[in-house]
Amino acid sequence: MSTTTTGWPGLSRPAGSVTLTRTSGIGLGLTMTWFSLLVLIPLAAVIVTATEGGWTNFWSAITNEQTSRAIVLTLLAATAVTVVNVFMGTAIAWVLVRDRFWGRSALDVLIDIPFALPTIVAGLVLLSLYGNDSPLGINVANTSWSVYLAFLFVTLPFIVRMVQPVLESLDLDIEEAAASLGASRFTTFRRIILPSLAPAIAAGATLSFARGVGEYGSLVLLSGNLPFESEVASVRILGAIENDNPAAAASVATLLLVVSLLVIVALDVIQRRVARRD
Amino acid sequence: MIDTIVAPPEPSAPTRQRRARKGPVTYLVRLLVVAYLFLLVAWPVSLVVTHTFENGLDALRTLFEDPDIVHAMRLTVVAAVVATVINTVFGVSVSLLLVRTEFPGKRVLSALLDLPLAISPIVVGLALVLVYGGRGGWFGPTLESWGLQIIFSTPGIILATAFVALPLVIREVVPVLGEVGIEQEQAAQSLGANGWQTFWRITLPGIRWAIVYGVVLTLARSLGEFGAVKVVSGNILGETRTATLAVEESYLNFNQEGAYAIAFLLASVSVACIIVVSILRARAAGH
Numbered sequence: 001m002s003t004t005t006t007g008w009p010g011l012s013r014p015a016g017s018v019t020l021t022r023t024s025g026i027g028l029g030l031t032m033t034w035f036s037l038l039v040l041i042p043l044a045a046v047i048v049t050a051t052e053g054g055w056t057n058f059w060s061a062i063t064n065e066q067t068s069r070a071i072v073l074t075l076l077a078a079t080a081v082t083v084v085n086v087f088m089g090t091a092i093a094w095v096l097v098r099d100r101f102w103g104r105s106a107l108d109v110l111i112d113i114p115f116a117l118p119t120i121v122a123g124l125v126l127l128s129l130y131g132n133d134s135p136l137g138i139n140v141a142n143t144s145w146s147v148y149l150a151f152l153f154v155t156l157p158f159i160v161r162m163v164q165p166v167l168e169s170l171d172l173d174i175e176e177a178a179a180s181l182g183a184s185r186f187t188t189f190r191r192i193i194l195p196s197l198a199p200a201i202a203a204g205a206t207l208s209f210a211r212g213v214g215e216y217g218s219l220v221l222l223s224g225n226l227p228f229e230s231e232v233a234s235v236r237i238l239g240a241i242e243n244d245n246p247a248a249a250a251s252v253a254t255l256l257l258v259v260s261l262l263v264i265v266a267l268d269v270i271q272r273r274v275a276r277r278d
Numbered sequence: 279m280i281d282t283i284v285a286p287p288e289p290s291a292p293t294r295q296r297r298a299r300k301g302p303v304t305y306l307v308r309l310l311v312v313a314y315l316f317l318l319v320a321w322p323v324s325l326v327v328t329h330t331f332e333n334g335l336d337a338l339r340t341l342f343e344d345p346d347i348v349h350a351m352r353l354t355v356v357a358a359v360v361a362t363v364i365n366t367v368f369g370v371s372v373s374l375l376l377v378r379t380e381f382p383g384k385r386v387l388s389a390l391l392d393l394p395l396a397i398s399p400i401v402v403g404l405a406l407v408l409v410y411g412g413r414g415g416w417f418g419p420t421l422e423s424w425g426l427q428i429i430f431s432t433p434g435i436i437l438a439t440a441f442v443a444l445p446l447v448i449r450e451v452v453p454v455l456g457e458v459g460i461e462q463e464q465a466a467q468s469l470g471a472n473g474w475q476t477f478w479r480i481t482l483p484g485i486r487w488a489i490v491y492g493v494v495l496t497l498a499r500s501l502g503e504f505g506a507v508k509v510v511s512g513n514i515l516g517e518t519r520t521a522t523l524a525v526e527e528s529y530l531n532f533n534q535e536g537a538y539a540i541a542f543l544l545a546s547v548s549v550a551c552i553i554v555v556s557i558l559r560a561r562a563a564g565h
Contacts, residue, residue: 023473024379031371032387038441039393042405045416049408088314095311099304107312109556110319116548118502119399120522121326121541124529128325129317135325153318185301207396214398217504217522221529234400234505241404241509250408253401260396268389 403509
C-alpha cells in the first residue's frame with residue numbers, strides 16, 4: 001500500500017531494489033520471526049547445549065572411540081564419493097549435453113531420481129541389488145562399503161545439475177577456434193572447457209560433500225549401523241538422543257553444523273566469484 | 279578468433295555436424311555413463327517395482343486394509359501439505375524481499391537460507407527437540423503448559439518437514455523474479471494500482487511457474503522426509519508414525535513385502551512429481 005509513497009523507485013537506486021516500505025518492513029519482520037523460530041533458534045540451541053559443559057566435555061564427546069571412528073568413516077566416505085562425483089558428474093553432464101543417442105532423455109530423468117526418492121526408499125532400493133539376495137552376487141549390506149554406495153546414490157545429481165546448464169551455455173565457436181589452431185581435443189577440453197566448468201564443479205562438489213556428511217535415511221536399512229564398522233556420525237547423534245544424552249548429541253551435531261556452515265560459505269564465495277566474472 | 283578474420287562467420291547449420299563428430303572417446307564415455315547410471319539407479323529402482331508386484335496387487339491391497347498404515351499415509355500427506363503451504367507463503371515473501379528490497383544483513387540471510395540443504399536431518403530433529411521438547415526444551419515446557427504439544431506430535435512433524443524443504447521454493451522463485459524486472463510493476467503503479475493489486479495482477483503471474491516448480495519439489499521432499507521426522511515424532515504406532523517410518527518398521531519386522539509396497543507408493547509419487555516438473559520445464563523452454 002505504502003509503496004507509492006516512496007515516489008519513483010529506481011531513480012536514484014540500482015534498478016529493482018527499493019528501501020523498506022511499511023508493508024515490506026512488516027513482511028521482513030514476520031518472515032524473520034518464522035525463520036528464527038524454525039531455523040536459527042533451534043540451531044543456536046544445538047551449539048549452546050554442546051558448549052554448556054565446557055570444552056573438555058565437548059572434546060571428550062567427539063573423541064569418544066566409537067564416535068571418532070564414525071566421524072572418520074563419514075568424512076572419508078564423503079570425500080571419496082565427492083572425488084568420484086567430480087569425474088562421473090562431469091562425464092554424465094557432458095554426455096547429456098553434447099552426446100546424441102537414443103534414450104538420452106531417459107538418462108536425464110534418472111539423474112533426478114536420487115533427489116526425489118525418500119532416503120529410506122533409497123536405502124531399500126540399493127538393498128534390493130546390493131543386499132543379501134543380490135542378483136549380482138554383490139552383498140555390501142552391513143559393511144563399510146554400504147556407506148560409500150549410499151553416498152554415491154544420494155549425491156549423484158549435485159555436480160551433474162550444476163555443470164549441465166553451464167555446458168549448455170558454452171560457445172562452441174571458441175572450441176572450434178582452438179581446434180582450428182591445432183589444439184587436440186584433450187587440450188581444448190583442458191584449456192577451454194574445464195576453466196568455465198570449474199566453478200560449477202566446485203559448487204556441486206561442496207553440496208555433494210555436505211549431503212554425504214549429514215546422510216542418514218539411506219543408511220538405516222543398508223549399513224546395519226554396526227559400531228566401528230558401518231556407523232556414521234548422524235547415527236551416533238541419534239544414538240545419543242535415544243540414550244538421553246543431549247550434550248553428547250549436540251557436540252557431534254555442532255561438528256556437523258560447522259561442516260555445513262563452511263560449505264555454505266564456500267558456496268557463497270564461488271557464486272560471487274562467478275557473478276563477478278559475468 | 280583468427281577464423282572470423284580469415285573467413286566470414288559460417289551460417290548456423292554446421293552446429294549439428296560439429297556435434298556429430300565422434301571419436302572412440304565419445305563412445306567410451308557414453309558407455310561408462312550409461313553403465314554407471316544403470317547399475318546405480320535404473321536397475322535397483324526397477325527391482326523395487328518388481329518386488330512390489332511379485333504377488334500381483336496383493337501387497338498393495340493388504341497395505342490399504344491395515345488401518346495403521348492408512349493412518350501413517352494420511353499423516354504424511356497432511357504434514358507435507360501443511361509444510362508446503364507454509365514454505366510457499368514464506369518462500370514467496372522472502373524471495374520478494376531479497377530481490378526487490380535492500381536491508382542490512384541481506385547477504386547473510388540469503389546464505390543462511392541455503393543452510394537446510396546442507397544440514398543433516400538428524401541435526402534438524404535434534405535442534406527442534408532442544409527448543410520445543412516438552413522435557414527440558416527452551417520453549418517446550420511453556421508451550422505445553424498452554425496445551426500445545428509440539429515434539430512427539432503432529433506440529434513437530436510439520437516443523438521438521440518445513441525445515442528440511444525450506445529453500446526449495448526460494449531457489450526457484452528468486453532467479454525468475456530477478457529476470458522479470460520491475461518495469462511492468464512500475465507501469466502498473468503509475469497507472470494507479472496499489473501494492474496489493476500490483477502483486478496479484480503483475481508480479482504473481484510473472485513468477486507463477488517458478489512457484490509451481492517450487493511447490494512440486496517441496497511436496498516431493500516433504501512426503502519423503504525421514505531422519506528429522508524420526509527424531510521429533512517418537513514413531514508412535516497409529517499416532518505419529520509417518521509413511522517413511524512405516525517403511526523402516528515393516529522392513530525391520532521382516533515384512534519385506536509391506537516395506538516394498540509402501541516404498542513403491544512413495545517412490546511413484548516422488549517420481550511423478552519430478553516428471554511433471556521436467557515436462558513443464560521442457561515446455562517452458564520450448565516457448
